[in-house]
Amino acid sequence: MLALAPQDLRLDVNALDYLILALYFAVVVGIGFAARRAIRSSSDFFLAGRALPAWITGLAFVSANLGAIEILGMAANGAQYGLMTVHYYWIGAVPAMVFLGIVMMPFYYRSKVHSVPEFLRRRFNPATQLFNAIAFAVAQVLIAGINLYALALVMEALLGWPLWLSVIVSAAIVLAYITLGGLSSAIYNEVMQFFVIIAGLVPVVVLGLIRVGGFEGLGQKVRESVLGDGGLHTWSTTASTDNPLGASWIGIVFGLGFVLSFGYWTTNFAEVQRGLSARNTNAARLTPIVAAYPKLLIPVVTVIPGLVALVLFSDLGKDGGPAYNYAIPLLMNEFLPNGVLGVAVTGLLASFMAGMAANISGFNTVFTYDIWKGHVNGDKPDEFYVRLGRVATIGGVVAGIGTAFIAAGFSNIMNYLQALFAFFNAPLFATFIIGLFWKRMTPWAGFWGIIAGTLAAFAVYIPYRAELIDLGTDLNASFVAAGAAFLVDAIVSVAITLVTTPKPEEELRGLVYGLTDVDLKDDSIAGDKAWYRSPVVLGSGALVLAAAFYLPFL
């Protein structure tokens, strides 16, 4: 076992690595300029012209969630909780992604809305749209800032760049390509980032496994580590909360697998937007389903490195040792020679930026359509809104930089905020699911349901943070907060519906299950009928694989 002091985090990068990094960012900015030429309308800027095939939107969908915080964090979870970390993927993501594709995406896509808040206006009323739009816009800017700050911290530790330099350079690159090319350049960059980060992580996994003696050697060494045998099981220890994750199967299935996961994946506009940019209904439905397949396999490049780092570095996560979050950078330092090292660093940096770009491209759309066009001034010519979108991008990035510097001063507050965003969408999901299947649900029920649900989440989480109530682990606290938000939203929605007037059925056509819009023509293209382009077939395949992957690790 190796002992490590924090200064060992510095990577030994040379000119070759910087060449690889520079090439990547030259291509990124080049994409921005090339995409700019294709932008003729607001639909081109905000929805990539609704012209992309499912494999591109699908990879962008998975990539928008594959930010570096996610990668480093899941490797950290792998080291801390062992194989139970796969629950975040196989039950905590895939089922919700399949549900989004099969059940919800047709409503989003065929109603021709530009955003999730716009859907809320059509189904409920402008007040619901405005509340959700403002909450979303604020959250996206804060998350972009947190992303930027995390990026700067990692770059300082690994490359020795000063904090302000990383913040300004990365913000400038993101600003350049989103302002120029809008959503198309965000999506193209996400696809590119997906392949680069995988190319950087696979060598780490292969070399790490060689060092520890393959899967068998890894299993044996994990059993001998602080994690013990519990680190190698996913379900068999969940009858009680006496397992590394500190969660029972009820918490995992309903808390993680249902409220948290469905809330995040089905209503988070930064994700849904990728589907809205697809070329037709079938491609939109396939977007999250195509994404589910790589999502199934991502634990290979996050959880395995986490476990390898756990058995190789004796002081990982201990007082005076490196934090769990540095599991992957430590392995890069340990194994990768210059060249591949540059690819891995590029992948990390690119995934930080892709995460931020997803936040910013969601923000500029919601700001332009749902806040400005919907509630300030709605009858300007189309070019005005493209220009406004570009201005909003600049504003969003500048606000993100501000947030990053605030985060540098108050990192604890930012941690809490980030935890809060994890269950921010739970009440929204309750509203959606009731609103989609119950045509009687009234506009004001939508509005008050979301407000009450959001307040309920705060009402549970803030006393927990202030240590007024004891909910066990952080994870359990987020299950309880999300569950409370979901239930309160549902109860309030039903109660208000019973005392207010519903919308006439004519206005709900295409927005509620069972009320089809007869004016919509079939937009399928040649080849959509093939089984390998069927959302139901591919979605079921992803679910079966998710279940099968658990079998060796029960």
Add this chain to the structure above:
Amino acid sequence: MLFDIRRILGGLFAVYGVILVVAGLLDGAEEIAKAEGVRINLWTGIGMLVLAGVFLLWERLRPKDVPDPSDENSGDA
């Protein structure tokens, strides 16, 4: 006409692949020992060249997979 992402991916990985293959061939004993005795630059470079080949070939065989975004199939604005 918006460029095809497959050409960009193919191009980027072809350049990376060549860089890594050259770096891998020039790697000395120290680099190889660090990577558990594997010429990791060389193998990663070869993998990237294969990936680049797949993207470029795919674009060649099915050139119309990304339609022009200004086409009429794109719905309203």
